[in-house]
Amino acid sequence: MEQTFSGKVALVTGAGKNIGRTIALDLAARGASLVVNGRSDRAAVDAVVAEINAGGGRAIGCLADVADPVAVGSMISDAVAAFGGLDVLVSNAGLRRQTPFLEMSLAEWREILSVALDGAFILARAAVPHMIGRGSGAIVALSGISTHVGTPNRCHVSASKAGLEGLMRALAVELAPHRITCNTVAPGAVDTVRGASAGGQPTTLTGGGIPLGRKAAVEEISAAVRFLAGPDGRYITGQTLHVNGGAFLG
Numbered sequence: 001m002e003q004t005f006s007g008k009v010a011l012v013t014g015a016g017k018n019i020g021r022t023i024a025l026d027l028a029a030r031g032a033s034l035v036v037n038g039r040s041d042r043a044a045v046d047a048v049v050a051e052i053n054a055g056g057g058r059a060i061g062c063l064a065d066v067a068d069p070v071a072v073g074s075m076i077s078d079a080v081a082a083f084g085g086l087d088v089l090v091s092n093a094g095l096r097r098q099t100p101f102l103e104m105s106l107a108e109w110r111e112i113l114s115v116a117l118d119g120a121f122i123l124a125r126a127a128v129p130h131m132i133g134r135g136s137g138a139i140v141a142l143s144g145i146s147t148h149v150g151t152p153n154r155c156h157v158s159a160s161k162a163g164l165e166g167l168m169r170a171l172a173v174e175l176a177p178h179r180i181t182c183n184t185v186a187p188g189a190v191d192t193v194r195g196a197s198a199g200g201q202p203t204t205l206t207g208g209g210i211p212l213g214r215k216a217a218v219e220e221i222s223a224a225v226r227f228l229a230g231p232d233g234r235y236i237t238g239q240t241l242h243v244n245g246g247a248f249l250g
Contacts, residue, residue: 004230006031009083011075013037013066013123014093016044018192019142022218023090023225024048028057030226033083036061037075039093058083066093066119069126076126086130088229091120091141094160098153109156116160120167128175136179138229141168142221143186143240148248161186165240172238181237183228188244191215211246 010027014020016038025048028034034052036059038045045061052059060082064071079086094116099108120141131137146154147161165184172182189210224243227233242250 001029003031004226005088008032008087009035009079009085010088010090010229011035011037011079011086011123011127012090012092013119014039015048015090016041019187019190019218019221020090020092021048023092023222024059025051026219026222026226027088027229028052028059029055030230032088033057034059035075035079035082035086037066037093038063039065065115066091066123067114069122072119072122072126076130080130085134086127087134087137089123089127089131089137089139090225090229091123091139091164093119094142094157096154096157099156100153101155104156112156113160113163116157117163117167120164124167124171128178128180131180132178137181138233139168139171139175139180139182140225140228141165141182141184142225143184145186145188145242145244145248148186148242148250168240169238176237181228181234183233183237184240185221185224185228186240186242186244186248186250187216187221188242188247189215190221191217209247210244214245216243216245 005027010032012020012024015024015036024034024036036045036048049059049061062075064075095112141164143161143165147158168182168184224241
């Protein structure tokens with residue numbers, strides 16, 4: 001496999017399973033040293049780290065709530081201590097709930113936004129100085145189709161992802177002088193194992209609404225992230241790349 005990330009250090013949040021796990025394994029297979037993050041599932045994080053190291057890669061695991069600035073600062077320090085710096089940040093961590101708007105508490109609203117949106121801000125604030133020190137960098141955030149098509153019972157998720165895309169556009173312009181690119185990947189329906197709190201797949205994202213007739217494989221999402229973070233994506237910034245089989249034509 002071509003070592004396009006040789007010498008690079010990447011941090012992937014929410015990397016214990018599903019899309020995040022696949023992104024971490026993909027970047028590691030292409031030469032990156034990996035910081036594998038999860039919030040609480042130590043076994044899942046350790047399994048990804050072990051898989052990378054067993055394959056000849058380099059990885060460490062860090063449990064940290066991305067909404068906690070102190071925990072994030074410690075994680076970034078661990079990454080720099082282990083690998084000497086940071087080149088790629090993949091903000092994948094997020095929570096999914098399905099709650100009707102009129103039943104949604106302010107606490108639940110804030111919980112969802114604290115991870116996907118506040119977390120991306122906190123991570124970037126901690127990571128960017130190290131990217132500047134390396135002379136360049138790439139930030140890729142995971143959004144989703146929900147915020148573009150309007151999905152019932154997930155207004156907090158949609159709002160957090162809309163804010164995330166706005167954050168990446170603003171950072172793309174502000175950080176361009178430092179040769180740091182900032183982009184978003186917005187998956188449609190993906191063939192993953194959904195957590196119990198996420199509920200069933202929203203009906204707006206299933207059925208006959210996907211022109212290509214199937215859900216995405218996790219590898220197809222990681223390929224988009226790899227492209228934007230890698231050498232072929234250096235002239236792309238401030239963009240949202242839709243990977244949804246034609247379900248939304250962005």
